[in-house]
Amino acid sequence: MGKRTEFLYMSEPDVIEAGVLDVKMCVNNAEEVFKLLVQGDYLMGGSNHNNHGMYIVFPKETPFPNMPVAGPDRRFVAMPAYLGGRFDICGQKWYGSNAENKKVGLPRSILMLTLNNKSTGEPLAYMSANLISAGRTGAVPAVGARYLARKDSKVLTLVGCGPIGKACFDAIITELPNVEKVICNNRSEEKAVSLANYIKKNYGLNAIVENSLESAAREADVISVAASRTAPLHFKHKWIKPGCTILASGPLQCDEFLWMDMDIVYDHIGLHHAYVEEAIESGDKDEYYSRVIGGPIYRLIDAGKKPALDDSISIGQVIIGENQGRICDKQIICFVACGMSVFDLGLGYDLYMTALEKGIGQKLLLWENPKQSEEE
Structure with missing residues (x-):
């Protein structure tokens, strides 16, 4: 018998309600992540556990009519990480970026954050991450100022x-x-x-x-x-x-x-x-x-x-x-300050825990019983 799995979807308004605009909270969260970094209680991508992320960088020219070509800030990036301490969470920040977005009324980068169970890999939360990224990006130099x-x-x-x-x-x-x-x-x-x-x-x-x-x-x-x-x-x-x-x-x-x-x-x-x-x-x-x-x-x-x-x-x-x-x-x-996915995880985790406590967001079903488990 398989296991029912659901996860919490958090829209941008949900992320705001959970407290992403609480600047002091963001700064204190970033300071806590810095302590874990220097202690070594984290993992990021690559064999050195410190890679910023995996990029899709588009070519300047391509023979394929539908393949995107290079442009200002045009890329897709996957940024996986594990963050220890009280967070003890795996996850990934994923985003696409294109400077041309502003012409159609969109932010330059559109970001999402996934939090996962560190043992099973099950998704725990999937959330809008533009404000999370902005919050942690601002918080990091604020720790420097502190x-x-x-x-x-x-x-x-x-x-x-x-x-x-x-x-x-x-x-x-x-x-x-x-x-x-x-x-x-x-x-x-x-x-x-x-x-x-x-x-x-x-x-x-x-x-x-x-x-x-x-x-x-x-x-x-x-x-x-x-x-x-x-x-x-x-x-x-x-x-x-x-x-x-x-x-x-x-x-x-x-x-x-x-x-x-x-x-x-x-x-x-x-x-x-x-x-x-x-x-x-x-x-x-x-x-x-x-x-x-x-x-x-x-x-x-x-x-x-x-x-x-x-x-x-x-x-x-x-x-x-x-x-x-x-x-x-x-x-x-x-x-x-170059930015690291562990900061998105740290802030996203606290917003997720607040959302669970206050009933913010929408629970979505992944499966009642994974079909693969029935066949094994």
Whole structure:
């Protein structure tokens, strides 16, 4: 006799009702996941257990009329993981991405999260994950701000003012109680204006738009970088104040003087090892480096100009007291945050448990009795 299996479907409104917009909860959840990462109680894809995910990247040309071709941010990605601790859950984030989506009124990426029983593989939940991804993406640099930023920081600059930039702001601001001014910088001024208005209305802060990256950077005590791959950014050393914290949730370029003067704190050392391994396996390491946030730093490590990854600091080490992050007020720190599926699992799990407790979502039947079990 087989076993009845059902799972919880959670739409975006269900995810909202379960608390995904509770920013402080998201930040605390991310901090807990960082502790598990540094302790090793997790698994991600690949033989090294640290792969970001498996990508379908479309070719530039194809003889097949229906096969998609390459375009800005056009890909499908599967991101499986196991997360230990109290979560003790397996699952996968899955998404398709295409910059052209905005022309038809859709987000650039459309994401779903599956949670599975770690022993049987049965689905426990299938949920809308755009807000989960945004929530955890914002929460990760907020943990960086919690442990690395100067507590007297008064000016926060946001580079990248789209949905992810907004999510980063909502989370980061909870960790910077002394901020008085927010500078919004975006390739499209319209988005910068929209975010500045949102900040003024909802937080009562002085929020302005600054189209010059130099001017936006020069004033900042903390800089949040959340621009897409299609908007390359170039920071110069002379623009950055002593004591500034750069929270890099998106790609950026810096002149070598700035890279050399900055102390790097990584989200998770193992992930960056995996990126370097993939770059080597790709056959074009330099091109691969150009596609990932840590690429410019990996180049400096290869050249012997920055400490090797194994001699570097992760935020998890800072959280559990194994290492120091900020050691003086004049130190410039860059926190590199690339995103990992374990954060989606951690946040998704807590939302799932809240949904079960409050009766949120819809239970769907997988089977009353799996036919395969009847035939065995």
